[in-house]
Amino acid sequence: MAKLKTPTLPSNPLTSPKRPGKAYGPSTPLEHGAEAGITAVDWIDERTSLSGGLRWMMFRKVPKGTNWFYTLGSATMFAFLSQAVTGVFLAMYYDPSATRAYESIQHINNDVFLGEFVHGMHKWGSSVMVILIFLHMGRTFFFGAYKYPRELNWVIGVALLVMTMTMSFSGYLLPFDQRSYWATIVGVNINGTGPLVGPYLSEFLRAGPYFGATTLSRFYAIHMLLVPGAIAALMGFHLYLVAKLGTTAPPWVRAKSPDALREQKVSDL
Amino acid sequence: MTEHKESKSKYTEDRQIPGAFEGETVTRRRAMVLGGQVAGGVAAAAFALPALGFAVGPIFEKQDQPWQIVGNTGEFNPDSYVPRTITLVAGIGDAGKSTVYLRKYNPDLDTEPRDEYNSYIAISTLCMHLGCPVRFTAAAQRFICPCHGGVYDIVGKVNGGPPVRPLDRFYTRLEADRVLIGPRFSVNSELQRFSPRDPGEPLDGVGQYLYPSRPSMRKIQGT
Ligand code: HEM
Numbered sequence: 001m002a003k004l005k006t007p008t009l010p011s012n013p014l015t016s017p018k019r020p021g022k023a024y025g026p027s028t029p030l031e032h033g034a035e036a037g038i039t040a041v042d043w044i045d046e047r048t049s050l051s052g053g054l055r056w057m058m059f060r061k062v063p064k065g066t067n068w069f070y071t072l073g074s075a076t077m078f079a080f081l082s083q084a085v086t087g088v089f090l091a092m093y094y095d096p097s098a099t100r101a102y103e104s105i106q107h108i109n110n111d112v113f114l115g116e117f118v119h120g121m122h123k124w125g126s127s128v129m130v131i132l133i134f135l136h137m138g139r140t141f142f143f144g145a146y147k148y149p150r151e152l153n154w155v156i157g158v159a160l161l162v163m164t165m166t167m168s169f170s171g172y173l174l175p176f177d178q179r180s181y182w183a184t185i186v187g188v189n190i191n192g193t194g195p196l197v198g199p200y201l202s203e204f205l206r207a208g209p210y211f212g213a214t215t216l217s218r219f220y221a222i223h224m225l226l227v228p229g230a231i232a233a234l235m236g237f238h239l240y241l242v243a244k245l246g247t248t249a250p251p252w253v254r255a256k257s258p259d260a261l262r263e264q265k266v267s268d269l
Numbered sequence: 270m271t272e273h274k275e276s277k278s279k280y281t282e283d284r285q286i287p288g289a290f291e292g293e294t295v296t297r298r299r300a301m302v303l304g305g306q307v308a309g310g311v312a313a314a315a316f317a318l319p320a321l322g323f324a325v326g327p328i329f330e331k332q333d334q335p336w337q338i339v340g341n342t343g344e345f346n347p348d349s350y351v352p353r354t355i356t357l358v359a360g361i362g363d364a365g366k367s368t369v370y371l372r373k374y375n376p377d378l379d380t381e382p383r384d385e386y387n388s389y390i391a392i393s394t395l396c397m398h399l400g401c402p403v404r405f406t407a408a409a410q411r412f413i414c415p416c417h418g419g420v421y422d423i424v425g426k427v428n429g430g431p432p433v434r435p436l437d438r439f440y441t442r443l444e445a446d447r448v449l450i451g452p453r454f455s456v457n458s459e460l461q462r463f464s465p466r467d468p469g470e471p472l473d474g475v476g477q478y479l480y481p482s483r484p485s486m487r488k489i490q491g492t
């Protein structure tokens with residue numbers, strides 16, 4: 001009968017393995033704290049392998065010549081996040097009914113602690129986001145970043161731009177003062193001037209032939225649920241493609257010829 | 270590769286699939302996949318279609334436009350307009366109200382034939398450029414829009430600026446000596462009646478076909 005080979009003994013079974021921490025495990029409170037954090041993160045990572053994805057996203061290689069203009073996309077994203085957070089808190093006080101909306105905004109501005117500040121962040125932040133998105137679009141356009149293989153990311157970007165404008169339009173009605181009311185009437189009627197579908201589009205926006213009881217809540221739902229959800233989803237896809245494809249080098253950075261690269265490799269050795 | 274495929278029979282029985290029935294051509298795995306996808310599609314449609322109907326439903330709903338009293342016959346004259354506030358949409362406060370300008374039919378001004386609905390002329394204040402509220406300026410005998418300089422003459426025809434058709438009107442009728450105002454209608458540059466359109470939608474030429482009337486609001490039959 002064939003016999004299994006006996007495994008070789010560990011080289012030195014008597015010395016215990018090295019322990020974490022400075023000497024033998026954590027001793028100072030700081031070390032205990034760090035240990036607890038590491039344990040928690042490890043626990044999650046062991047069950048999700050998230051760190052691999054994070055490393056893939058955060059520690060990408062970027063081309064030579066990457067400069068401040070490449071931060072405009074992230075700046076747009078932070079503007080959106082700011083809008084999302086301030087918007088959620090405004091929703092705690094805002095009342096989307098035709099008879100109560102104006103008063104609820106006045107209440108936010110005049111009575112609620114930090115209300116005018118948060119409302120102001122949301123109001124001015126909307127313009128900031130629109131400015132940033134156009135600057136980012138200009139950056140990708142002038143750097144030729146829309147070319148193969150990044151056309152789809154440009155198309156997604158256009159969808160994000162349209163939805164950002166939709167956010168501006170639907171949000172403008174919500175204060176429900178004279179300016180926002182009439183500006184929305186005019187805006188809806190501009191939609192209506194599209195031949196054949198226009199009249200139905202404006203009826204869809206108003207929920208009927210007149211600016212009615214549910215127009216405001218319809219705009220509110222579009223503004224706070226429908227479009228932001230779609231923007232967040234598309235933003236995720238946009239960023240996935242950025243990480244997957246890598247970013248474009250600025251047009252003034254010339255690609256090295258393969259010969260030069262080979263020479264460099266050899267000299268590196 | 271193709272050779273291998275050709276040698277395969279379409280019957281699962283011939284392919285030696287365990288538990289195959291006679292004459293069976295679709296494998297059970299394939300049937301399950303299809304079934305799962307169909308079930309998923311049905312489940313998604315079950316919430317997506319009602320939600321969509323919910324959102325677009327109001328387009329096809331007929332809007333109520335009840336007749337409202339706006340005053341007594343003695344309050345209006347044939348030469349100038351008197352403003353009255355009417356309710357277009359009930360229950361939403363000021364946002365549902367609108368101003369209407371009224372005067373008596375004047376054979377010197379009004380060219381359209383008399384009928385039961387126009388012994389009083391009721392002009393809507395919705396500008397036919399993009400919907401701002403116009404105001405009648407008695408000194409100029411004109412309707413003037415504050416937004417982009419739209420100007421209309423005393424019967425509501427376009428004098429200048431961007432509006433694409435004359436001001437809309439409302440049907441009026443008499444009940445004893447009270448003047449009632451009813452549904453809105455639109456007019457082309459000859460002041461012929463059309464089902465109500467939104468501002469910015471011309472009615473001359475092909476306009477009435479490019480901007481169809483909608484089920485939510487129609488003019489009174491036969492007028
Ligand atoms: C919600 C709005 C948007 C967000 C949050 C966003 C975010 C980003 C981020 C973070 C990047 C990485 C590189 C960089 O920042 O320059 C990027 C790249 C890119 N974006 Fe956007 N973006 C938005 C809208 C747009 C628009 C409107 C367009 C164009 C129509 C666009 C087209 C592109 C393209 C083509 C790239 C690839 C750039 C490259 O490979 O160098 N994005 N986006």
Ligand code: FES
Nearest residue numbers: 396398414417419
């Ligand atoms: S809305 Fe009256 S002129 Fe533009």
